Structure formats: structure tokens, C-alpha cells
Amino acid sequence: MPVRSSATARQLRLGAELRKLRERAGVSSTEAGRLLGTNQAQISNLEAARIGVSADRVRALARNYDCSDQALIDALVAMTGERKRGWWEEYRESLPVGLTDLAELEHHATALRVAQVINIPGLLQTVDYAREIFREAVPPLLPHDIEFRVSHRIKRQAILYREAPPPYTAVIHEAALRMQFGGRSVAKSQLDHIVTMSERDNVTIVVIPFEGKAFPSAGHGIDYFQGPVRQLDTALIDTADNGSLIDAAAQLDRCRLVLDRMEHVALRPDPSRDLIHNIAKAL
Known part of the structure; x- marks a missing residue:
């Protein structure tokens, strides 16, 4: 070959x-x-x-x-053979490799778990919210690069709508819900979108309220991709440089424990939805 x-x-x-x-x-x-x-x-x-x-x-x-x-x-x-061109391949020469690998990992995952403290998880972001996130990139992105990244982020979300979507669980801190990136209108639309997504059968969204208990790794976002067997699970720890992939067994065990503990201190889905709705109403 x-x-x-x-x-x-x-x-x-x-x-x-x-x-x-x-x-x-x-x-x-x-x-x-x-x-x-x-x-x-x-x-x-x-x-x-x-x-x-x-x-x-x-x-x-x-x-x-x-x-x-x-x-x-x-x-x-199942992982063998020549590379099958997924939709993300059209972005491979124009985006950091970590972003295209992220889309490929999401596409093949049998289940996804994410946790975010400051930002809304990418698969739940609206177009306007995502655009505001990319406008604050350091170093600054050119307008066409911003739109390219927004397009990539929105296309990633298709996995939640496909015929047999993977189960998706998102733990979001209340701090992320109250950030008004882009102003009140953008923030309210984003919160309304989260409420709508939380009603999908394959999506579970829980919120850690300000008055919630302490939890580990409070400063880092985590994306966890479940493989067809546990040995093939992968985790992504958010960093300023698009994240660090983890596949060592001990590190994956730690990521699962962190996510478990974050879910444990979060509100259940229905109270979480009510909290999101109330924050949106107050805007």
C-alpha cells in the first residue's frame, strides 16, 4: 500500500x-x-x-x-480499509486537524458524553452563538475563516438527527447558560434551542447549578466518545489548542469518573430544562 x-x-x-x-x-x-x-x-x-x-x-x-x-x-x-471520504474531508486542508478528527470521532461513536463549564457544547450551539465564539479566537480569524468554522460546527450536529442517532448526554454548568455571547437575543435563542434539543429521545441535558456541590476538573471541558468496545473509547480534553486526545485505559477511567461525578451533582433532566427555560425567560 x-x-x-x-x-x-x-x-x-x-x-x-x-x-x-x-x-x-x-x-x-x-x-x-x-x-x-x-x-x-x-x-x-x-x-x-x-x-x-x-x-x-x-x-x-x-x-x-x-x-x-x-x-x-x-x-x-471495521476500522480498516482506505479512508472513506466523510463530509469532514472537505475541511481537512482548511481547518486544524483536531477539528476534522473531532467530526470523524463523533461520526463513529456509539454514544457521546460531554461536559462544559463556560461554553455551550458544540453539538448544541446555534449558528449565531458559534459565530460569536469564533469571533473571539486568538489570534483573530478572518471573516471567511469564521464562516468556514461555523459551517463545520453546524454540520457536525447532523449526527444527532440521523436515523439511528447515538445517545448524547451533555452536562452544562449554569455559568455557561448565563453567558450572553452576542447579546441577549443570541443568548435567548441559544437557550431556547437547548430546551428544544433536550426534548429529543436521544439527547439528555443536565445542569450543574451555581449552588451545586464541588466537582472535579471544573476548568476543563470533556468530550467522551464511546467505541463499539470499551478498549476503543476516546476522550478529548479541551485546551486552547483544540484539545488533547486520550486513549490510555487509566486516563479513560479517570474521564469516566469525572463525568459520573459531574452528572451526580447536576440537576435531573426535567429540573435542568426548567432552569434553562427560566434563565431564557429572564433575558
């Missing part, structure tokens, strides 16, 4: 999981190449996602590594 000029987060994850299987089996890359009828360089390229890998080769590698977890093998097989 030809060497890729770049790899997506999903392709990099596949290579990393193949490396984990090999290392758990105690097999060197040289021995792995011999067992597969190739060489060490080919194995290194597969694991670094510099080249693609076929479904048959994934199954062969799993056999060579004595992996008996069929659910994991099937999930890895």
Missing part, C-alpha cells in the same frame, strides 16, 4: 491498537513481520498508520498475537 501523506485520528488509533496487541503478546516487530510474511519495517509502518491495513491482515495479526477477544477484533476490522 502507498505511504500516506497524513493519517486521521481513527487510522492512528487502529495502528496503536495493533501495536498494543503485539506488545501484550510479547512479540517483537521483527517476529511479527516474519509471522505475517513481511518485514519489521512493514509492521512499524502499519502501527504508525503510515500505510493502510486490510481486514484480512488485522485478523491474521490477531491470530499471531493470540488475541481471542472477538468483539475487539471485529471492531478493529
Whole structure:
């Protein structure tokens, strides 16, 4: 297979999981190449996602590594093949790679959990609210770059409307609900939109009120993407540089615990909806 000029987060994850299987089996890359009828360089390229890998080769590698977890093998097989051009590919050359990888992760997730303290989660933002967020970017974005990013953010939201949408749970702090980005009119429309979204069967929105208890990681937003098997879960921790992807088991365990504790101190869905509605009415 030809060497890729770049790899997506999903392709990099596949290579990393193949490396984990090999290392758990105690097999060197040289021995792995011999067992597969190739060489060490080919194995290194597969694991670094510099080249693609076929479904048959994934199954062969799993056999060579004595992996008996069929659910994991099937999930890895589903990640193989040449890159299928999702809608986000049209943005890959124009946006930071983290944003296009985010859209791809959302598209393939079986369930999503997010937590935000200052901003409304991206999948729940209105066009006007998103535009105001991007207008405050540092360094400043040109007008056409702002509109490009707004377009990308709104297209991401299609996953919540598709025929079999993934379950989506958002924990939002009251502080984010009271921020008036773009003024009262934009803020009210944004809150009304959240109330409408909260009524969808696949969407759960809960609010941590100002009088709520303390919770961990209060300063960071979290996006958690559930994979077809737990080993393939991924988390994104918000940073000023578009976020940091996490896939180590211990770190994922910590992210799940943080989200669990944030949900525990939040209001239940109905009181949360009432609070959002009341904030909107006061604007």
C-alpha cells in the first residue's frame, strides 16, 4: 500500500491498537513481520498508520498475537480499509486537524458524553452563538475563516438527527447558560434551542447549578466518545489548542469518573430544562 501523506485520528488509533496487541503478546516487530510474511519495517509502518491495513491482515495479526477477544477484533476490522471520504474531508486542508478528527470521532461513536463549564457544547450551539465564539479566537480569524468554522460546527450536529442517532448526554454548568455571547437575543435563542434539543429521545441535558456541590476538573471541558468496545473509547480534553486526545485505559477511567461525578451533582433532566427555560425567560 502507498505511504500516506497524513493519517486521521481513527487510522492512528487502529495502528496503536495493533501495536498494543503485539506488545501484550510479547512479540517483537521483527517476529511479527516474519509471522505475517513481511518485514519489521512493514509492521512499524502499519502501527504508525503510515500505510493502510486490510481486514484480512488485522485478523491474521490477531491470530499471531493470540488475541481471542472477538468483539475487539471485529471492531478493529471495521476500522480498516482506505479512508472513506466523510463530509469532514472537505475541511481537512482548511481547518486544524483536531477539528476534522473531532467530526470523524463523533461520526463513529456509539454514544457521546460531554461536559462544559463556560461554553455551550458544540453539538448544541446555534449558528449565531458559534459565530460569536469564533469571533473571539486568538489570534483573530478572518471573516471567511469564521464562516468556514461555523459551517463545520453546524454540520457536525447532523449526527444527532440521523436515523439511528447515538445517545448524547451533555452536562452544562449554569455559568455557561448565563453567558450572553452576542447579546441577549443570541443568548435567548441559544437557550431556547437547548430546551428544544433536550426534548429529543436521544439527547439528555443536565445542569450543574451555581449552588451545586464541588466537582472535579471544573476548568476543563470533556468530550467522551464511546467505541463499539470499551478498549476503543476516546476522550478529548479541551485546551486552547483544540484539545488533547486520550486513549490510555487509566486516563479513560479517570474521564469516566469525572463525568459520573459531574452528572451526580447536576440537576435531573426535567429540573435542568426548567432552569434553562427560566434563565431564557429572564433575558
